[in-house]
Amino acid sequence: MNPGSKQRTLGRTLPGVATSDGAGVKLRRSIGSGQAARLDPFLMLDEFGTDNPGDYIAGFPPHPHRGFETVTYMIDGHMRHEDHLGNVGHLKSGGVQWMTAGRGVIHSEMPQQESGRMRGFQLWINLPAREKMKPASYRDIPATDLPEIALDHGGRLKLIAGQVTLPGGQVMEGAINSKPGTMVTDPLFLDLSLPSGTEQRLDVPRGHNAFVYAYEGSVSIDGKTLPSQHAGILNDGDFIRIRAGSENVRLVLIAGKPLGEPVVQYGPFVMNTREEIEQALEDYRRGRLTTVGA
Ligand code: MN
Numbered sequence: 034m035n036p037g038s039k040q041r042t043l044g045r046t047l048p049g050v051a052t053s054d055g056a057g058v059k060l061r062r063s064i065g066s067g068q069a070a071r072l073d074p075f076l077m078l079d080e081f082g083t084d085n086p087g088d089y090i091a092g093f094p095p096h097p098h099r100g101f102e103t104v105t106y107m108i109d110g111h112m113r114h115e116d117h118l119g120n121v122g123h124l125k126s127g128g129v130q131w132m133t134a135g136r137g138v139i140h141s142e143m144p145q146q147e148s149g150r151m152r153g154f155q156l157w158i159n160l161p162a163r164e165k166m167k168p169a170s171y172r173d174i175p176a177t178d179l180p181e182i183a184l185d186h187g188g189r190l191k192l193i194a195g196q197v198t199l200p201g202g203q204v205m206e207g208a209i210n211s212k213p214g215t216m217v218t219d220p221l222f223l224d225l226s227l228p229s230g231t232e233q234r235l236d237v238p239r240g241h242n243a244f245v246y247a248y249e250g251s252v253s254i255d256g257k258t259l260p261s262q263h264a265g266i267l268n269d270g271d272f273i274r275i276r277a278g279s280e281n282v283r284l285v286l287i288a289g290k291p292l293g294e295p296v297v298q299y300g301p302f303v304m305n306t307r308e309e310i311e312q313a314l315e316d317y318r319r320g321r322l323t324t325v326g327a
Contacts, residue, residue: 041237041270043254049080049246049262055093055142059083063246063264065157068298072242072266073291074218076101076157076303080248080262082108082150089151092143097322098134099313100165100303102158104222105130105142106193106285108248110151116140117323120171127176129193131209136166137313137322154248154285161217161292162305169323174208186231195221195288198236221288227252227277235286236272243267243288245275250282 047070049061058081064070065077083089092112105112107124114122114130117139124130124142132138144151160167174193181191182205190197194209207223210216219241227233229250237243245254245265252259253276259265267273267288275284295305302313316322 038271039239039269040255041243041267041273043257043259044266044268046259046266047264049264054079055096056091058091058093059088061262063262064244071296072244072264073293073296074159074220074289075242075244075287076159076296076298077155078157078246078264078287079155080153080246081155082152082248084150086144086146086148089144090147093141094143095139095141096301097137097139097317098132098301099137099322100134100309101160102131102133104132104156104158104193105153106156106222106224107153110149110153111145112151113143113145114140115143116169116171122171122173124173125175127179129174129179129208131172131174131194133160133167133170135160135164135169137316137324138169139323156222156287157303158218158220158289159292159294159296159303162294164217165304165309172209179208180205184233186228186233188225188227188231188233190226190233191224193222193224195219195223197221197223200234218289218292221286223286225275225282225284225286227275227282227284229277229279229281232274232276234272234274237267237270237286237288238290239269239271241288241290243273243286245273245284245286247282247284249284250280251278252276252282252284253278
């Protein structure tokens with residue numbers, strides 16, 4: 034609560050653009066909807082949300098990744114994850130899967146329901162050059178292990194990654210990266226619900242890139258409206274005040290330390306140079322995406 038601290042204001046907004054991926058899963062892509070729509074270290078944010086099984090049932094059959102991390106936050110629904118090593122995980126309502134693809138993973142992400150609502154997010158976080166070829170790893174965090182608190186105004190805060198200092202000075206630790214400095218990008222990822230007309234202040238470290246995405250309702254940030262299903266990129270500062278509009282709001286706030294490295298992406302491969310992308314493609318063709326350097 035440094036009196037000299039600066040409030041973050043709302044900068045450019047990126048609408049969630051309707052698209053499809055995998056075997057035809059319908060989703061909205063905001064961050065990553067174009068190369069100019071990245072926000073270092075974030076490469077992509079996809080929101081999937083539908084009651085229509087036809088929009089999700091085909092899922093994401095086996096596909097590769099190299100060079101970054103994927104965070105899947107399942108708000109409603111059930112997906113089964115399986116990788117090239119035979120690791121199997123179930124992602125259920127309110128749960129999170131944090132996958133570090135590193136040098137390579139080949140996996141599938143398939144719905145385990147034939148009806149009902151499927152809703153959530155997948156966030157791609159870049160890895161620094163020196164960690165792009167590290168071994169793949171996963172963390173599955175069921176809803177019951179996700180820290181969540183009730184706020185004074187009736188809202189709720191779930192902390193997927195990072196740390197939040199609550200009014201009164203209490204520090205809340207996320208399910209991932211609870212120790213600062215353990216990840217270069219030091220990500221903050223929270224899900225906040227706010228009753229209509231209420232306001233929440235949250236600290237966001239200065240110098241970290243940050244955005245807000247309201248998936249139900251709209252919010253205002255420093256007097257500027259951020260419509261529903263738009264990524265609102267925040268100007269730099271130390272804290273944000275988010276005010277819910279006339280409806281109850283649910284939103285995610287995501288922040289991280291920029292890497293400042295060149296990004297060369299070819300679909301599911303994100304490296305620093307074209308040569309590294311060509312290597313990834315060749316490794317994938319030769320069936321050694323996941324084993325090179327092992
Ligand atoms: Mn994937």
